[in-house]
Amino acid sequence: MYKTDNAKQVKMQRMLLYVFFTILTLLSILPFWIVIVNATRSAPEIQQGLSLIPSGNAWNNWSHLRSRGFNIFQGYGNSLFIAATSTTLSLYFSSLTAYALIVYEFKGKKFLWGIILMLIMIPTQVSIIGFYRFMANLGLLNNYIPLILPAVASAPTVFFMKQYLETIYHPALVDSARIDGASEIRIFHTIILPLMRPALATMAIFGFIMSWNNFLLPLILINERSMYTLPMLVQLLTTDGYRTEFGAMYMGITLSIVPLILVYTFLSRYIIGGVTAGGVKQ
Incomplete structure (x- = not known):
């Protein structure tokens, strides 16, 4: 009973x-x-x-988009180039930095980690004016470099990668590879990166979405219409002073979120697969 x-x-x-x-x-x-x-x-x-x-x-709605000069394929190309490049650079160099913070002991390590934590707490909007003037002095306006290169030093991604690597790293893996004669960079590429696949997939999703939806920084740095990203092209649909075509706006928004859904669908299986593999004892 x-x-x-x-x-x-x-x-x-x-x-x-x-x-x-x-x-x-x-x-x-x-x-x-x-x-x-x-x-x-x-x-x-x-x-x-x-x-x-x-x-x-x-x-x-699609015809209205085309009549307003909404070049969807050009917007896709520009946004995809920026998002894919910045995400790839962010993942690689952030993983490399996290690996160095976990594996090696060096002077100033705690101080460097404190700086990374401090950078996470500083909003991007605080430094945007200084960043614009710096790029203007370097002659990098109307250029994709300011939208891609800063991703190399992504403090939030370094933080996440380090926290994840602490849970899976075992010194015996690296020591055995060193005994076999593997170089440090080869150890990172062949042993550490495959172990970090779930973390890489997670941050790839977040990084790609943030870069794809980034509107403020491209709006400030880019003036040439041929270089506009997809969010900037969607924003142009609201500039009609007589009538706002909400249907065309929603059509543009719908087209802009399709790649995000595809990226999530493709990368989410690596997150699930990594969690499942981690839950099975060998």
Whole structure:
């Protein structure tokens, strides 16, 4: 009797968890669905109120985008180049820095780690004026270098990589490789980086999304329309003084979030795979 009641209680708790997580999933998907639905509606329909049912104005919204000079393929190319390059540089050099902080002992190590923690706490907006003047003095306005190169020294990524590496690093792995004659850089590439795959996938998602959605810094540094990123092109749709085509705006937003969904879908399996592998004892 007791076992039967206990089984029913466990089953009820499991059902409540399923219901709870289903509600959370729907709440997470709902904003994206609203954006997609609004991309198929006209401006008057959007102004009438919220709807969860797609309309038939998607082609008109796309045509309006094209008539306003919205070069989606150029925007995709510019944003993809910046996001992919900055994310790759950030992951590699941040992992290298985290590896050095974990493996090696050197003077000023604690001081350097304190500086990294301090940089995390400083908002980017505080230094944006000085950064603009510095780039202007270097002649790097209307250039992608200021949007890519600073990713090499990403304090939040270094912090995350170091915290993750502390949980998986074992000195015996590196010592055995050194005994076999492997160089330090080879040890990092062949042993450490594969172990950090879940952390790399996690920060790749965050880094790519942040770079892809970055609007303020490109707006300040870039003036040539041919170099505009996708968020900057979407912003141009709001400059009409007589009428705002909300449907076209939502169409542009929908097109801009498609690569983010693809990147998350591709990289999330490495996070899940890494967690699963870490939970199996050899």
